[in-house]
Amino acid sequence: MPIRIEVLDIFELLEYGFMQRAFAAGLMVAVLCPTIGIFIVLRRLSMIGEMFSHVSLAGVALGVLSGVYPLATAVGLSLFAAAGLEVLRRTYRMFGDLAIACMVSFGISLAVVLISLAQAFNLAIFSYLFGSVIAITGQDLQLILILGILVLALVYALQKELFIIAFDEEGARAAGVRVDLVNALFVVATALTITLSMRVVGILLVSSLITVPVAAALQLSRSFRATACYAYLFALISVLLGLFIAFHADLAPGGSIVLTSLGIFAIAALSRKFLGIGGERDEGTRIIGTAEGKGL
Numbered sequence: 001m002p003i004r005i006e007v008l009d010i011f012e013l014l015e016y017g018f019m020q021r022a023f024a025a026g027l028m029v030a031v032l033c034p035t036i037g038i039f040i041v042l043r044r045l046s047m048i049g050e051m052f053s054h055v056s057l058a059g060v061a062l063g064v065l066s067g068v069y070p071l072a073t074a075v076g077l078s079l080f081a082a083a084g085l086e087v088l089r090r091t092y093r094m095f096g097d098l099a100i101a102c103m104v105s106f107g108i109s110l111a112v113v114l115i116s117l118a119q120a121f122n123l124a125i126f127s128y129l130f131g132s133v134i135a136i137t138g139q140d141l142q143l144i145l146i147l148g149i150l151v152l153a154l155v156y157a158l159q160k161e162l163f164i165i166a167f168d169e170e171g172a173r174a175a176g177v178r179v180d181l182v183n184a185l186f187v188v189a190t191a192l193t194i195t196l197s198m199r200v201v202g203i204l205l206v207s208s209l210i211t212v213p214v215a216a217a218l219q220l221s222r223s224f225r226a227t228a229c230y231a232y233l234f235a236l237i238s239v240l241l242g243l244f245i246a247f248h249a250d251l252a253p254g255g256s257i258v259l260t261s262l263g264i265f266a267i268a269a270l271s272r273k274f275l276g277i278g279g280e281r282d283e284g285t286r287i288i289g290t291a292e293g294k295g296l
Contacts, residue, residue: 049207
């Protein structure tokens with residue numbers, strides 16, 4: 001189906017109740033993902049997104065198998081996995097990646113078993129895998145908004161501690177920051193963000209929306225605050241344009257959203273290379289140093 005882009009198209013989309021829910025959920029997801037993503041990228045924990053994606057798939061399969069609301073079971077299992085991850089991280093402090101690898105194995109193997117027990121790979125699971133414009137219900141939207149606001153409030157309350165830990169975890173311990181507690185709360189916030197976002201972006205692609213807008217922002221920014229602003233802008237553009245394309249081209253929104261995000265990343269990278277936009281080559285170190293100097 002050809003894509004017609006007209007000025008009135010966006011307003012026409014809002015005449016449909018399912019598109020109102022999709023855009024409302026998408027806006028919350030577009031704010032949540034960079035909020036969590038910037039700290040995940042600075043701490044080099046990008047694989048944690050893949051971990052919770054696999055666990056969320058198992059939660060959805062459990063809900064489909066048991067007849068319980070799948071998003072609720074996905075949230076519950078993700079919180080259980082978050083607790084398990086923290087136990088493993090404290091057990092293997094020198095091997096943090098090992099804890100994530102163990103939980104990835106747990107999530108994907110449990111998902112395979114539960115999907116096999118359900119004896120069906122139906123449209124309900126498919127919509128969670130790749131996202132769906134029409135599948136977001138009023139119950140989904142309510143849960144996304146309520147838990148999304150709680151996640152944003154939690155990250156806002158812990159932003160200074162999260163930044164200090166991202167810069168120097170051992171230094172944060174020496175400064176009296178309750179690192180284990182902050183890490184545990186951040187893992188919970190990450191689990192909730194990924195589980196809620198999968199309704200819009202899909203389980204297989206949600207981790208990309210957490211990291212790619214931040215990666216694009218790092219190409220152009222010169223400070224922590226600028227990185228956050230760019231990441232929010234890029235995520236909003238990706239989600240809104242991706243939903244628009246998905247509706248008109250009859251596509252799963254996850255693919256169109258992430259491809260849009262990757263297109264923005266490519267433009268940002270080329271702008272930096274050929275136009276000289278952006279700062280030093282080591283973005284993470286530069287941004288941490290700039291923010292530390294400004295007390296952010």
